[in-house]
Amino acid sequence: MLKIESVKVSYGAIEAVKGVSLEVRAGEVVTIIGANGAGKSTLLKSIVGLEPVAEGRVLIDGNDCTHVPAHKRVGLGVALSPEGRGVFPDQTVRENLLLGAYSRRNDKAFVEAALEREFARFPRLKERQDQPSGTLSGGEQQMLAIARALMSEPRLLLLDEPSLGLAPLIIKDIFDAIRQLRRSGLTILLVEQMAKQALGVADRAYVLETGCITLEGSGRELLDNPKVKSAYLGSH
Numbered sequence: 192m193l194k195i196e197s198v199k200v201s202y203g204a205i206e207a208v209k210g211v212s213l214e215v216r217a218g219e220v221v222t223i224i225g226a227n228g229a230g231k232s233t234l235l236k237s238i239v240g241l242e243p244v245a246e247g248r249v250l251i252d253g254n255d256c257t258h259v260p261a262h263k264r265v266g267l268g269v270a271l272s273p274e275g276r277g278v279f280p281d282q283t284v285r286e287n288l289l290l291g292a293y294s295r296r297n298d299k300a301f302v303e304a305a306l307e308r309e310f311a312r313f314p315r316l317k318e319r320q321d322q323p324s325g326t327l328s329g330g331e332q333q334m335l336a337i338a339r340a341l342m343s344e345p346r347l348l349l350l351d352e353p354s355l356g357l358a359p360l361i362i363k364d365i366f367d368a369i370r371q372l373r374r375s376g377l378t379i380l381l382v383e384q385m386a387k388q389a390l391g392v393a394d395r396a397y398v399l400e401t402g403c404i405t406l407e408g409s410g411r412e413l414l415d416n417p418k419v420k421s422a423y424l425g426s427h
């Protein structure tokens with residue numbers, strides 16, 4: 192479903208992603224783990240077209256979309272729930288959700304069905320649909336960010352650090368939600384610093400270190416890998 196070939200992304204003189212190749216097959220949950228500044232968010236942004244790719248290719252369903260602008264890439268079935276959630280605090284829950292279906296805004300039936308689907312998936316958001324999003328708890332805002340990404344009915348969901356800043360019990364809820372999304376048939380690329388939980392939910396995983404993939408394997412293999420254990424699993 193997604194193939195990245197030797198992708199490089201730079202910020203001026205800083206090369207943040209230094210030739211990364213990876214793939215995500217339909218129905219898989221694939222995780223990328225890595226330390227702060229490894230280039231994880233940059234890589235996800237390049238997949239949805241929010242950072243330009245300097246070299247290499249991004250293929251969705253085998254089609255080269257390396258230079259397709261972000262607003263058109265939504266139509267290819269890919270959506271990003273960004274790091275830090277990106278929720279608009281003064282807008283209501285419902286308004287935030289509607290932004291996720293912006294590219295389909297003229298299709299009222301599609302938008303209504305998408306709202307109902309996400310309200311059914313996250314009943315808490317339905318209860319709070321008319322509240323300003325800034326009044327939600329951190330965990331609820333994360334659910335909102337995920338639901339907003341799902342409003343465009345993507346086939347591939349990119350999740351950037353959905354557990355960031357949340358309490359352990361809430362993190363469990365987030366990972367439960369990810370498992371449920373997988374059961375519903377969604378393909379997921381998950382970036383996480385909670386390496387243990389992320390590897391536990393992943394079919395396959397990659398380790399990204401200073402812009403390069405240094406290890407890959409099944410979630411289980413990486414959980415058992417001594418290097419991964421010492422570098423990423425120590426404190427969780």
Ligand SMILES: Nc1ncnc2c1ncn2[C@@H]1O[C@H](COP(=O)(O)OP(=O)(O)OP(=O)(O)O)[C@@H](O)[C@H]1O
Nearest residue numbers: 202205207225226227228229230231232233234274
């Ligand atoms: N807009 C930007 N302008 C310049 N440099 C940037 C920008 N965004 C990221 N960088 C740099 O690119 C590198 C990769 O950053 P990125 O945010 O992709 O890492 P990350 O793996 O997501 O880190 P974290 O775990 O902290 O979220 C870092 O060195 C960072 O300082």
Ligand SMILES: [Mg+2]
Nearest residue numbers: 231232233274
């Ligand atoms: Mg990041």
